[in-house]
Amino acid sequence: MKITIITYSDLNIIGGSTIRIIGYSYxxxxxxxxxxxxxxxxxxxxxxxxxxxxKFKIANSLKILLRYYCFAPKILFFLKYIIKTxxxxxxxxxxxxxxxxxxxxxxxxxxxxxxxxxxIYDIHGLREFQREYFENLSLRHKIRFYRKxxxxxxxxxxxxxxxxxxxxxxxxLIKRHKIKPKNILVAHEGLLESFREVIKxxxxxxxxxxxxxxxxxxxxxxxxxxxxxxxxxxxVQAFYIIHKKNSLTKLFLIGWGQEEKKIIEFIKEKKLKGKxxxxxxxxxxxxxxxxxxxxxxxxxxxxxxxxxxxxxxxIFDSLASGKPVVLSNFKTFYDIIEEFHGIELFKPGNVExxxxxxxxxxxxxxxxxxxxxxxxxxxxxxxxxxxxENYFKNLKILFNNS
Numbered sequence: 001m002k003i004t005i006i007t008y009s010d011l012n013i014i015g016g017s018t019i020r021i022i023g024y025s026y027x028x029x030x031x032x033x034x035x036x037x038x039x040x041x042x043x044x045x046x047x048x049x050x051x052x053x054x055k056f057k058i059a060n061s062l063k064i065l066l067r068y069y070c071f072a073p074k075i076l077f078f079l080k081y082i083i084k085t086x087x088x089x090x091x092x093x094x095x096x097x098x099x100x101x102x103x104x105x106x107x108x109x110x111x112x113x114x115x116x117x118x119x120i121y122d123i124h125g126l127r128e129f130q131r132e133y134f135e136n137l138s139l140r141h142k143i144r145f146y147r148k149x150x151x152x153x154x155x156x157x158x159x160x161x162x163x164x165x166x167x168x169x170x171x172x173l174i175k176r177h178k179i180k181p182k183n184i185l186v187a188h189e190g191l192l193e194s195f196r197e198v199i200k201x202x203x204x205x206x207x208x209x210x211x212x213x214x215x216x217x218x219x220x221x222x223x224x225x226x227x228x229x230x231x232x233x234x235x236v237q238a239f240y241i242i243h244k245k246n247s248l249t250k251l252f253l254i255g256w257g258q259e260e261k262k263i264i265e266f267i268k269e270k271k272l273k274g275k276x277x278x279x280x281x282x283x284x285x286x287x288x289x290x291x292x293x294x295x296x297x298x299x300x301x302x303x304x305x306x307x308x309x310x311x312x313x314x315i316f317d318s319l320a321s322g323k324p325v326v327l328s329n330f331k332t333f334y335d336i337i338e339e340f341h342g343i344e345l346f347k348p349g350n351v352e353x354x355x356x357x358x359x360x361x362x363x364x365x366x367x368x369x370x371x372x373x374x375x376x377x378x379x380x381x382x383x384x385x386x387x388x389e390n391y392f393k394n395l396k397i398l399f400n401n402s
Contacts, residue, residue: 001399002096004033006056006111008104011036014284016225016313017124019192021102023384024122024163025051027392033095054095058088066106070151073158076113083114092117098399100163105151112159118399122163122187127152129306130229161398163187163391168309168332182401185394190387191316191379197285199292207293211250211277218249218362221294223287224314226257229307231300231328231348233259238300238355240270246362251276254290291321295369296361301328303348311336322376324361324368326354336382342372 005025011018025034034051058066062083069075076083083089092099092115100120101108108121127149156177162184164170170184213219220239226232232253239251253263253276260278267276282290291297297318301307308330315333318325319340327333329345337343344357361368380386 002031003098004035004095006035006099006101008107019313020124023190023192024388026385027388056088056091059086062086066110070154073154105155109151109155120161121159126306165189165310166332187391188387189311189313190382190384191320193383195284196288200289203289204292216248219252219294220296221252222298223254226255226259229302229304231302234351234354235298235300236263236266237351241355242358243275252279254279254282294323296324297321298326316382319375320379322373324372326357340378341374342368
């Protein structure tokens with residue numbers, strides 16, 4: 001069994017999708033291939049030594065087809081003989097017998113319909129449950145979203161094999177899209193340990209000086225996208241409640257996104273400048289240093305259905321810090337949470353309950369802090385390297401039986 005992993009993402013921009021793509025390249029062997037279509041693209045140094053890398057080039061005419069054929073996917077069946085003349089498709093046909101592709105339904109549907117290879121789509125987002133992310137956007141972006149939503153729906157009609165991020169997502173796909181259970185593999189999220197660098201003492205001191213952090217101050221940290229369904233607005237409002245009770249608290253926010261403007265206005269309105277600090281995007285390799293500054297880390301996802309069925313990557317990063325963590329109370333987290341310590345769960349979307357749980361940790365900080373140290377070792381069982389060992393076993397079973 002030989003595998004080709006394909007991506008359309010720039011892996012040097014480290015975010016949730018790219019972390020997963022890199023993480024699930026760990027099981028590749030000598031005869032396997034890692035391929036990309038992103039242009040320009042430089043493969044991260046840490047990947048260069050351990051994977052067989054190829055670059056495919058797509059003709060501009062094919063890019064246009066990739067973008068719009070979703071309105072009539074069966075057109076590919078009639079264009080197959082023309083499509084097969086493209087060097088891109090010839091390159092694909094020369095690759096290994098199983099293709100796993102990431103985070104691009106258009107590319108995935110195209111490959112499924114126009115090649116002879118067995119294609120597995122790795123799901124890291126379902127637009128049908130993430131409509132909030134595209135609120136307040138321009139008409140052009142809304143049209144683009146609905147085009148992608150249509151592609152997603154068409155893929156579930158024509159696609160055969162899938163990676164789901166959890167058992168709950170697998171059950172959803174079986175029920176909603178009538179996919180055979182044996183054709184869905186559970187590919188869990190995890191920790192990309194090799195890209196997390198040790199705490200940088202010099203950077204740590206610079207952060208403390210720059211933001212005038214006093215020894216007795218309590219830094220609460222969030223790192224992730226500022227999405228509507230990400231719960232960051234709930235966290236900002238909860239912090240306002242907390243800060244009125246404890247003036248020694250500060251909120252550090254790493255990331256950016258659609259809620260940023262609202263947060264900036266809130267900071268001005270409530271006179272929280274210097275108390276809520278927007279740090280912008282931070283290189284993933286420095287995340288552990290910013291976590292070292294914090295006393296408490298919060299992952300405040302709200303009650304969006306996609307959140308309910310997907311333990312996000314930031315949860316594993318947060319647990320790896322060895323700091324107390326506050327998480328949304330979702331059933332899909334329970335198997336993970338019972339293995340870790342120093343955690344509090346809050347009712348998703350409930351600002352008062354979120355504030356209450358953070359205050360509980362502040363008031364008994366030594367107890368939570370000591371308990372959370374255990375997580376630094378325990379998280380090693382949840383790295384992508386470990387996760388992919390089980391995944392690869394199940395992948396071999398699937399295709400040996402097929």
